Amino acid sequence: MKLLTVSIAAYNVEKYLEKCLNSLNDDRFKDDIEVLIIDDGSKDNTKKIAEEFQRKSPDTFHYMVDCKINPNAVRTKKISFL
Structure with missing residues (x-):
């Protein structure tokens, strides 16, 4: 289990994401650690x-697309990965 x-x-953050x-x-x-990257379209x-980070380190980085979510919903998305 990760600590x-x-x-x-994330929404249109290519300038800063890497x-x-x-x-x-x-x-x-x-x-x-685990890093959940939740893209809002x-x-x-x-x-x-x-996706490149997820491909290189799938145990650490997890990418998903979820259009039109609010920031509070991001905290609950980690359940999907467990």
Whole structure:
């Protein structure tokens, strides 16, 4: 079981997403965290970036699309991955 879950609500954040996910992709604690990237229907390359992180580290990064959710709903989405 992971010690920490980080939920990222994403909408058209291709400019920032890679830097954000790289900061969480650290071997010192990667085995202790899970990162949920919940895309609210982005029209840019957010999906491509998130899917690449998920492909490289599927035990850490989880990507899903859920259009028109509110930030509070993001916290409940982690249940889908358990």
